[in-house]
Amino acid sequence: MKYTENNSTIDPSLRDEMTKQNVFVTTLDFIYNWGRRSSIWPMQFGLACCAIEMIAAAAARYDIARFGAELFRASPRQADLMIVAGTVTKKMAPNVVRLFNQMAEPKYVIAMGACAVSGGPFADGYNVLRGIDRFIPVDVYIPGCPPRPEVLLHGLMQLQKKIDSQSIQKAEWYQKGLKREFPIPELGPHGLVPKFNPEVWQPPETDNRAKHYGHVIRIGKKTKAPNLEPAVSAPPSPNPSAGA
Amino acid sequence: MPSMINSLKDALEKKFPGIKLRILRDSLLLEDPQDLTRVAQHVKESPAFRLDYLSSVTASDFLDYLETIYHFYSMEKKSGPWVLRVRVPRENARVPSLTPLYQSAELQEREAYDLFGILYEGHPDLRRLFLWEGFEGHPLLKNYEQENADTLEARDVEWLEAHGVKVPETMKKNAAELKASGKRALVEKPTEPRQA
Numbered sequence: 368m369k370y371t372e373n374n375s376t377i378d379p380s381l382r383d384e385m386t387k388q389n390v391f392v393t394t395l396d397f398i399y400n401w402g403r404r405s406s407i408w409p410m411q412f413g414l415a416c417c418a419i420e421m422i423a424a425a426a427a428r429y430d431i432a433r434f435g436a437e438l439f440r441a442s443p444r445q446a447d448l449m450i451v452a453g454t455v456t457k458k459m460a461p462n463v464v465r466l467f468n469q470m471a472e473p474k475y476v477i478a479m480g481a482c483a484v485s486g487g488p489f490a491d492g493y494n495v496l497r498g499i500d501r502f503i504p505v506d507v508y509i510p511g512c513p514p515r516p517e518v519l520l521h522g523l524m525q526l527q528k529k530i531d532s533q534s535i536q537k538a539e540w541y542q543k544g545l546k547r548e549f550p551i552p553e554l555g556p557h558g559l560v561p562k563f564n565p566e567v568w569q570p571p572e573t574d575n576r577a578k579h580y581g582h583v584i585r586i587g588k589k590t591k592a593p594n595l596e597p598a599v600s601a602p603p604s605p606n607p608s609a610g611a
Numbered sequence: 612m613p614s615m616i617n618s619l620k621d622a623l624e625k626k627f628p629g630i631k632l633r634i635l636r637d638s639l640l641l642e643d644p645q646d647l648t649r650v651a652q653h654v655k656e657s658p659a660f661r662l663d664y665l666s667s668v669t670a671s672d673f674l675d676y677l678e679t680i681y682h683f684y685s686m687e688k689k690s691g692p693w694v695l696r697v698r699v700p701r702e703n704a705r706v707p708s709l710t711p712l713y714q715s716a717e718l719q720e721r722e723a724y725d726l727f728g729i730l731y732e733g734h735p736d737l738r739r740l741f742l743w744e745g746f747e748g749h750p751l752l753k754n755y756e757q758e759n760a761d762t763l764e765a766r767d768v769e770w771l772e773a774h775g776v777k778v779p780e781t782m783k784k785n786a787a788e789l790k791a792s793g794k795r796a797l798v799e800k801p802t803e804p805r806q807a
Contacts, residue, residue: 458742493750494750550774550775550776554745555745556745556746557748557758558758560766560767561770562758562760562763564776565763565776565782566777570762595635
């Protein structure tokens, strides 16, 4: 994940020294980002089994409230963070993009689980979108199948770091003419139209799967059908026409 | 299990003289799909079997033909599964629907129609179940040609430009070439059969 340290105008050691003397000096960025990162309200929706881990992270044992992200909102208008937890099918993808468009700025996306990151085990299928980053920008990717709640918490902390690195002066959602609506794909005759949004995502130049596995993965269906005809272990039937 | 399915076969042959049945492993194949309705009616109502629960309707592609497979249970007799198969040709696959007899067949026949394209005659509402209206083809058939998700086609480029998205020149060129050659961007298929 790309984030840079927010270079505050105060020397951090000087600030710490002054804090010891009960003199508190801060910057607007620090206060502003502290407030934002300490109460990230996620949107309450789950698409598949990763949602169960997300629910576990919100429950007592893992307690996402420790990081201020416990208030799952049922409305996209009130949410800051979209946790795409689970398999995004092609039928569901337009709705996910529409929900993202309905969120108010500043908004962030966590792609949770192998399916939301890349399509996961269903990447070669006819029905699953190969990663939600084809249509909306993703801030934090959390691989795993499903990722454990600890990993979701780690991803949330990474997102907090990213929020900390942003500056109120340069924040794009305060700039004039910000347009962050992403076109909502349509259901076409063979899948989604378009297949991806080239402003958000483009196919990699190298075949990373071939590089990783050492050979080209070819999907294809069997060209030979199983033979059911011979009776495998049936005893000779009293009826001669049976099992022929 | 073979003895169980044998008893069903014997009973059906006794009830319907001249019916063509074959035992495949532990299932019973009806050679003529049109026998399905009367066979199901009989096994549902005959006191010897009472197959009152149709648990599953599914289909399978055997390349030379399609098969619809039914799993019956009897709640009353606590017996099952009883497996019936029906074979239909790949082109113009038509099977009589069991929905009038078993309500549980309705959604499962719609699913099999959606993914395999088998027409269940007599089904009250045969529409796609999982895929959307306007989807072309039936993706679980072995000859289904799957789109390549990484290559934009002319339709995608037109759509993107209509929605104000900039498309890189290489992708535009590629899509135009595809359109000129009249091809779709498909997933490459293996030339030799997959090793088990």
